[in-house]
Amino acid sequence: MEQDTLVRLESIYTRFKKQEGNAISILQDIQDEFGYVPEDAVCWIAEASGIPESKFYGIVTFYAQFYQEPRGKNVVTTCCGTVCHVKGAHRVLFQIHEEITLPPGEDTTKDGLITIEKVACLGACSLAPVVVINDKVQGRMTPDKMVRQLRKLQEKKP
Ligand code: FES
Known part of the structure; x- marks a missing residue:
């Protein structure tokens, strides 16, 4: 140590x-x-x-609040609950994986910039599909909006 x-x-x-x-x-x-x-x-x-x-x-x-692996500088949580799924969360998630490369079996990019998490329901179903980016809830997410958000995170890379 x-x-x-x-x-x-x-x-x-x-x-x-x-x-x-x-x-x-x-x-x-x-x-x-x-x-x-x-x-x-x-x-x-x-x-x-x-x-x-x-x-x-x-x-x-x-407790889900504890993490056993280092997390990325930015955390993107995508809701995969039923309402979000019906409203297109799977398309948003697909777009995330098109935009960033995660090592096989990992949730965090190799450079430690972004961690992707999936949750069952964020409790904001009226805003579906919902994504939380660094604790900020973003409702009615679309694949295009998601790409813009991810690119903003990548631009801030030191
Ligand atoms: S199912 Fe996504 S917020 Fe409830």
Whole structure:
């Protein structure tokens, strides 16, 4: 483990001890710090806290809010619920895959710029098809609008 990672974990653990936090709060702090929950961080924090690794993994795999892999700088969430599907979400999703290349079996582009997620229903069915780009809900999405949005994200690439 790199020294910088260790320092960040020690800081999280110190806060945890001061605030008498629980396993969920440690994981939230780890994710806030690293953008996801790295395996070696769980290993280290389990050792330091005496909380079994299995408890941490039980939480990480149960709650959808936790990510075990690094996510892209931009997150595009496409709704694939019934209403969105009927209104053309599959065409939007097809266009996304035409526009960006994802490594086989991966959700994030190789350069870490964009992560694509699919969800069952975003609870905004009246706006179907719905896509969320970096926490901003965009309703009545079309393949053309999607391409423009993706190109904007690609233009902002450092
Ligand atoms: S089905 Fe897409 S928002 Fe409900």
